[in-house]
Amino acid sequence: MIRLPFLLFFSAVLFSAGIYGVLARRNAVLVLMSIELMLNAVNVNLVAFGSFLQDAALTGQVFALFVITVAAAEVGIGLAIVILIYRNRETINVDEVNLLRW
Amino acid sequence: MVGAQEVTGAIADPGLTSLAWIVVLLPLVSFFLITFFGKRLPAGGAWIGIGAMALCLAISLGILLHFVQGGEASEASVSWFRIGPLEFELGQLVDGLTAVMLVVVTLVSLCVQVYSLGYMHGDARFTWFYAVLSLFTGAMLDVVVANNLFQLLVGWELMGISSYLLIGHWWEEKENSNAAIKAFITTRVGDVPFMFGIFVLTVAAGTSNIGRISEVAETGEASTLLITAGALLLFGGAIGKSAQVPLHVWLPDAMAGPTPVSALIHAATMVAAGVYLVGRMFTVFVHAGDVALDTVAIVASVTMLIAALLAMIQDDIKRVLAYSTVSQLAYMVAGLSLGEAGYTPGLFHLFTHAFFKALLFLAAGSVIHAAHTNNMSEMGGLRKMMPLTFVTFSIGSAALSGIPPLAGFWSKDEIISTAFREGNYFVWAIALVTAILTAFYMMRVVLLTFFGAYRGHGHPHESPPSMTGPLALLAGLSVVVGFLGAPQLNAVFADWVHFGEEAHAEPFSYGFAAVSIIGALLGLLVGYRLYRGWRERDPVRRLGPFYTLLERKYYLDDVYLKGIVRPLQYPIPRAVDWTNQRVLDGAVNAAAWATKKLSLGVDVVDKRAVDGAVNGVAFGAGATGGLLRYIQSGNVQRYAVFLFVGVAILAIAITRF
């Protein structure tokens, strides 16, 4: 037996830490890591609610799997972009990448 | 419904009109084909685009034939999606106006694509260029065919993005990518009211179907206020796309794109869309309050004149043409603003202008291709080296100046005389003055470019047949299309495109025609006298301070840049920084000082307290500035802060209320 709020609070902590990381880190790779953290927080919630609702179709777990897949794709593309930016501008600090500013 | 004719003995058979959707789809399919397979194909897939466009042109001609034979308008749609009570369709509305526009767009696009074979030869992104050309044309065709405003909006925005891609085609130069961004953002400024106009009319009519909205406006089912608001907001979109004052600033800069793109933007797509929109939604404008058409008339008149003045002083040949486009678009809009009588003349000018403006741009491109410069001060004497380009360009110029019997004369004269007949002397006078100016600056361009001695370097020579071929075709059309609207020849154009049930051709008045012709000749004569020989100092410079005003484009760009863009970019953060350093530190120091001196006496304390208050106010200003600064910093993470805060507020609002 485990109480649901425990899980939810844990995911809230992970999510907030992720938000802090996204907002406060300059290094693009660290920002990507923080985004992974937020996605994991969502997954914890999905699985927790799936278990809580006793869903026969295991929707929560299946969606967590999908989220993991999408996250993997996102990291792949994200890192490719980071490498490209580094190659062109020799920096991956997100606050220095502002060419699109008019 | 606009253009839904009930011709007696009409042909019930829809003919080829039911195929209009294919005309829209083909360029989009060719966009994907070229994007994915173009590089592996010979000639970079250009032939896919050209082939698709030729097919589109064939179908469009078939559709036009249907209307030539007196066929009826048709409408067909499938359900797209529903939101609550609102149902959205995906459909086509084909009437005379649609048919004419289909032919114009596909024909010009075909010419441009064939021409680009030569002009863009060897370009690094040749394939991509052709792909986006197809997308651009497809988007415009969607706007033309759409039977509802949301579908129209999709094409409208697709055009926005493809114009961005094409203007910035040579984005390696920062200037070009800036021009692309400017075009995109400036037209977007107009798109916002446009979107709200769609919302207003959709709410008023309960559907976004254009025919239904027109009915509602006509029968007065919706309040006039709502219809007026809708009309004005829609016109906002037309101002942006058709480059009317005050959003005309993007069009001259859009010359940074390859010349075929300029031809396409200026003749067939993009800027034509705004005028077409007004024509398509004309019932709404006519039945809206007077303020709607009055606003349209004023904007058009102002645009017409100031753009023509700007065209006089440009050295860049493409910029002259760009400003002349702005001015001619204003002609069309002014024609429409005259009410029901101005409907056919306005759209007829759109029709004829497409041919000779495409011709002028492609000819100018041919000149630029040969002389490797845009500046007329480095051209001159090209008539012997590029005879075909010279002849076609002259035909285009004469057509634009309104010399009979070329295309421009018929449509322009119709607008001018209609303005006089409708009693709108303001529009009439300005249109006449603009006609003189137009003739003047076109004469200037022709003389500076093709006459005198060659002032540039290198050896210009005539362009390849893939470029001159379209020129010859368009020149021929520029000569003949005017007769479609000639009253002496039954004004067949009015049979295809007219407002209301019955086509009523305006009587032709030789008096008005004489005035127009004299005006045009006057402009040409003045231009000839002034520019017969080349001088180092351009005669228009004698205008003195007025010249400076024109050269600075009425300071509009500066106003936009310094009044809107920069404050959001640098000075606010800098001011905040300054206040932070001076005022904040000052406040802290003053407070410490005040504490230290507290024992020294009440009067001193008094002074310091006053100081503190002053500093407090300054601090308040600084803090406000600091808050403002966060709005536009160009820092992604700053924007992310807003994102998260916004999401949090939304989440709380949704769960709590």
Next chain:
Amino acid sequence: MSSQEIAFVIIAGAGSLGAIRLVTSKNVVHAALYLVVALASVAAVYLILAAEFLAWVQVLIYVGAIVVLLLFSLMLTKAPIGRETLDNQQRGMALLVAVGILGGLVYLFQDAFGASSELNPQATRTVDVGVSIFRDFVLPFEVVSVLLLAALVGAVVIARKDEWAEQTGRGADLGARGGTERAG
């Protein structure tokens, strides 16, 4: 507190600590290792929730693949070390937003699920997950597979050397640094 809850609190404590150190550490490589801690604790939480398959997927994909990928890109981009180079100037505001959202979430969760809600995890067999995916979620599964393919192709296209720019000389301003680097 049941034994499950005690185990959970320990794991969640470790995971939260890892997450917080991840976003505050001064060394990028340490940050990546803390990410491993956080991700592994999430995997352990899945185990507590009896989602066995998911837990191993988490370990394989996240800890095994994604973290390695992140470490590689840290290596390739020569990330510097130190607070000033890793953090930007809006730390305070970021903290405020993060704490605000944490508070809001905790409040909402407590409000909605504080009273009710015990859950007794039933062991889920991997075969059940498989049946669910291939019976109820076939279409999303296919869509995700297409997405993965697109991401794969996209990553290759984005990150490979821009030979076309070198050949034509176009894109010189953007590719210049990379070009000289490769040339030298």
